[in-house]
Amino acid sequence: MNFETVNGILIPFLGTSLGSACVYLLKKDLSPAVVRAMNGFASGVMVAASIWSLLIPAIEQNAGRGRMAVLPAILGFWIGTLFLLLLDHVIPHIHMFADQAEGPKSHLARTTMMILAVTLHNIPEGMAVGIVYAGLLAGTSGITAGAALALSIGIAIQNFPEGAIISMPLHAQGMNRHKSFIGGVLSGAVEPVGALVMIAFSALFVPVMPYLLSFAAGAMMYVV
Template sequence: MNITIGILIPFLGTTLGAACVLFMQNELRPRIQKALLGFASGVMVAASVWSLLIPSMEMVSDMGKLSFIPAAVGFAFGIGFLLLLDQLIPHLHMNDSRPEGIKSSLSKTTMLLLAVTLHNIPEGMAVGVAFAGALSENAALSAAGAFTLSIGIAIQNFPEGAIISMPLSAEGMGKKKAFMMGMLSGAVEPIGAALTILLAAFVRPLLPYFLSFAAGAMLYVVVEELIPEASEGEHSNIGTIGFAVGFLIMMILDVALG
């Protein structure tokens, strides 16, 4: 039951953020959107380092100076996996008019949802592999650390849910439908987490690789999508400040609670 709650926490964060469209009248101001994108980036970078890459190396500390190998290999495959999905899945970023991926006749709304789904896949994997590590009773990963990662991702999912649902409403979509779209964008996370836990149960020796794989996938999203969107145009320093705040909060949570 505790694991079920843990993998649902990020989805709750997305749902609460998407619900902002039901209570707020206006579209998010560009400055606020930049700050929230920067904040999400900071949380994901800190989570990738403290919750995924460092535990990946600690799990194979008996390899001595070669303990970086699982982290490096998994990280590279995580980057490559998201790069491949980015090239194949038709999707459209919120402030862009040109779709990415293979050509498709899908609607704009569907491609927007696919873009966010692509973004959320590594987050779900990260939560799943953290709980899988805690279940394996490895000293490098604890249940408290897994819950800390889940809470950290939920915190960054809150503004993310608002960033999705409110622009959809501003473009003419009904508030209830915009809320549902924002909420559904986070549904892939608990599904991805559950599948990762099931897979990891059969290949426990590969857990260090899974951890770094999730880190690589998350950092791909940060560098390819979040940071450019937070930095473009005027007031890019607001996104930088948001990044610093998100990074500090996630780092403190991981060290203090993990």
């Protein structure tokens, strides 16, 4: 695993960490307008990266199958979408600025459910980064270093406000700034772990790489 790959894996985690550091710098939460603007920009980057870094390479790898080249991409995309839909229904969570919790009924604190919501998003994002860089290391056609980096940066931008909405409410509830910061940082730890798992088992995934790429694309689109 080269330096470029390590950087790509850590960039999204850095976004969460920088957002969590807002607990040291800001007295008030990020305004809804700022958060929505950042998420809107990040969503555009993530949609483009999902298409160019995930779906198109998945189709190109099966170009020799003619009309059937799109089949793995279609199947993987829908499986990824349905997988996130399933998690959405079985894990109690609440999104930023939402009044109603989603998933099964729970007596968990609002902050805990927000952490679960962030974790729910971070699972497929970490997988997507790992799959793309695994494909890049394996020389998979259609995957470029620039496209992989764009995906990582887009996720990092989205992770910035997510880190802040974890650390700042924790501090508001009485936790000291250092522990609140650590809590926000840990909420994003699942991403590099998920990416490393994908890369570690990349040799096993090569035969089904088109399905994995499109699976990650479907999951990412669901998050967006």
